[in-house]
Amino acid sequence: MTTPDVTIRGGGIFGLAVAWAAAKRGAKVRLIETKAIGAGSSGGLVGALSPHVPEQWNDKKAFQFDSLAMGEAWWAEVADASGLPTGYARLGRYQPLADDRAVEHARSRAEEAKTLWQGRFRWEVVPAEGEFVPQSPTGLMIHDTLTARIHPRMGTAALVEAIRARGGEVIVGDAEEAGPVVWATGVAGLQALSEDLGKPVGNGVKGQAMIVGLDARDRPQVFATGLLIVPHGDGTTAVGSTAENEWTSPDTTDEQLDAVHARAAALCPWLADAPVLTRWAGLRPRARSLAPMLGEWPGRPGHYVANGGFKIGFGMAPKVGEVMAALVLEGRDEIPEGFRVEASLKKRIRSEE
Structure with missing residues (x-):
């Protein structure tokens, strides 16, 4: 060498x-x-x-x-x-808006994004309608075009x-x-x-996630508080994740991941019948x-x-x-x-x- x-x-x-x-x-x-x-x-x-x-x-x-x-x-x-x-x-991201206050904040941030994101990407409030979009109490969601996946x-x-x-x-x-x-x-x-x-x-924070068998490869990902749904190009979709400061085993999945899965299916009903293919747990380094x-x-x-x-x-x-x-x-x-x-x-x- x-x-x-x-x-x-x-x-x-x-x-x-x-x-x-x-x-x-x-x-x-x-x-x-x-x-x-x-x-x-x-x-x-x-x-x-x-x-x-x-x-x-x-x-x-x-x-x-x-x-x-x-x-x-x-x-x-x-x-x-x-x-x-x-x-x-780079397919963007959807975020459901829970109430009128959230809509107001989102629209204010849309104006900020025009400057802070240099006119290259959009943050906008749009109707929550179409295929593979999240449930939204207001019928509205944020769509940003900066978000990507890997x-x-x-x-x-x-x-x-x-x-x-x-x-x-x-x-x-x-x-x-x-x-x-x-x-x-x-x-x-x-x-x-x-x-x-x-x-x-710094310290380690445990995370848990899963892959389900659902092909939404050309669709934006979905984000809600503590929840990510990310379609991948191989015809699978990632669902995660937990953030645990205390744990028994750093690399073992448990009922906390099941709860994340249930929340994801409630937010995006099209996930409900997708089979779970892979589960993962590990520690993230947090400074x-x-x-x-x-x-x-x-x-x-x-x-x-x-x-x-x-x-x-x-x-x-x-x-x-x-x-x-x-x-x-x-x-x-x-x-x-x-x-x-x-x-x-x-x-x-x-x-x-």
Whole structure:
């Protein structure tokens, strides 16, 4: 094996995105994953690439918008380089509106979106009618055209082959590190970082999801509070997910997933008779700041962190990869202050919006 210019630890979406961005810059890349590609939350099922609401703009929302906007070209390049499908499609999202107040807020945000989303994508209130649309008490729903989907397992497999096509190494097992090291090791990485810094910087939150046998591949996904329904291009539909701070087993599904399934069928009756094909449970890495944790590992020169994707890792991945590769290989720091490790040393964990 040749000596790499940069080593990435972790074969989840952040590690793969950083490796791909570095390989595109011509660097010799070595990615080391000790268990399996997508062994953590990146091996899940849902794959919703969706934005926060277009209001109260901040660095996190701006970064996320940029990443989602670049996603179509980014994933197309991965597919071209690898020769594999990724499951990416920008088909938008429906959100039912519960009452008149929700409708009023949605219409106000539609005006904000015209500016904040730069006229490139729409957030609009439309009638909740047609095939594969959610039940809505008001008969209205939000339709945004920024939201996209990815098939997580297809996407990670395609990234592996794209990295290799650019001359990078992807090693499952262990190998020597060389050059700067980027730690993108999910929940285990948050634990290691917390121990090293002597203060918790994040934790793991359990999620559960399922795949059902329903073909709605050309339809927008559906979002309601705590519930995602994402049609995939292979003729299946993902239903999720739970967010559990306490659990008995991190990788076992239980009645909480059954409750999610029941809620999904009530919201979208066309799901009711779809057979359950696959169930999944795993831990998502959540930083205390609730933003991706990027940048230098404090007190460890030559070591960097790319962690804390939580529920938005796949959507954030294109820009995470680019800014981390720029930092590590070029010394160019474009990371928002709220994304730095130090931000998670200061923040208290709170519920995501």
